[in-house]
Amino acid sequence: MTTTLITGIGELVTGDVERPIVPDAALVIDGERIAWVGEAAAAPDADTRVEVAGRAVIPGFVDSHTHLVFAGDRGDEFAARMSGRPYTAGGIRRTVAATRSASEAELLANARRLVAEARRQGTTTIEVKSGYGLSVEHELRSVRVARELTEEVTFLGAHVVPDGAERDTYVELVTGAMLDACAPYARWIDVFCETGAFTLDETERILRAGAARGLGLRVHAGQLGPSACVRLAVELGAASVDHCTFLTDDDVEALAASDTVATLLPGAEFSTRQPWPDARRLLDAGVRVALASDCNPGSSFTTSLPFCIALAVREMGMTPLEAVLAATAGGAAALRRDDVGRLLPGARADLVLLDAPSHVHLAYRPGVPLVSRVWSRGSDT
Ligand code: NIG
Ligand code: FE
16 A cells, blocks of 8 residues: 655644644555644655645545435526525425436436535535435435445435325335335435424434434424424434524523534525524534535535535634534534544545645635645545
């Protein structure tokens, strides 16, 4: 196996709890893993050497929430919202129609293009949900496509009740034949628990059915208003509650006392003109927070975690370091992974070189393409 020494790192964000930032650092990659991290002056020899001239290196981003398997465009809805229309869950059905009409090859090509776009912006681990098929055949296609791209596949048959379906019959399908077909491709099950989507009771039935099939739990909750689903998710041991735009004090307390991560999705608030989630309130209460893109054609059509970091710092009360850690180690925690999201010996060699001296520039220089080189499993090609 060849080893590579990356040296001259002006600032290394390791994500280590004890020492999250090392100045004047170096790092050694051995194959797909990190072998050594520390001060450049103490670095061991390696087969090859990369000199980065004082620039910053951070962990590759872990985007724990995306909906990349879809076809079609909903830019018209975005434009209507910018002139005052509210966001509703109903737009999902438009994407369902476009997705069903596309071929599996088209869906795969579109999702692959978005994964590549995300990687160019520093994302090295990505979760991908189904949820725009909403029939056994079309959800199965979606999880198959997602599985081509990532090991972090989430079955979201419970996105909305599709046109023409009766609620109870559809919930039976999601917890029965659709789950049977999709579970072999998925690691997670998710439910959109919201007005216009699924009720608390339906959500509980669906999550319990997924858990019985061995899937880990995640939910969309508190996007459009406060929801008892946050506490349900905590009680059921969900890995993550996503959105958390509206939370009661009891929700925050329950999250703080649990292992459930609160995943904030500022791209959705940007694109729907909703209030910003209060990251500061969560962090001060001791809640584990992640930042993710929620990339989807309806409510958040961005793959850029640097953009989400800038929003979180400017609008949600996070420091630049808290935001970077939420988009790396926080995303890893939301996926219950300890092999990604941190730059420590033994971790996967997923790292990003910034064209900047510090991680602060990700928020300080918003909209600027600062990601200059990305290594994923030790490879930068
Ligand atoms: O996370 N909230 C549910 N699902 C997506 C939106 C999907 C859509 O509007 O197409 C979200 O925001
Ligand atoms: Fe989502």
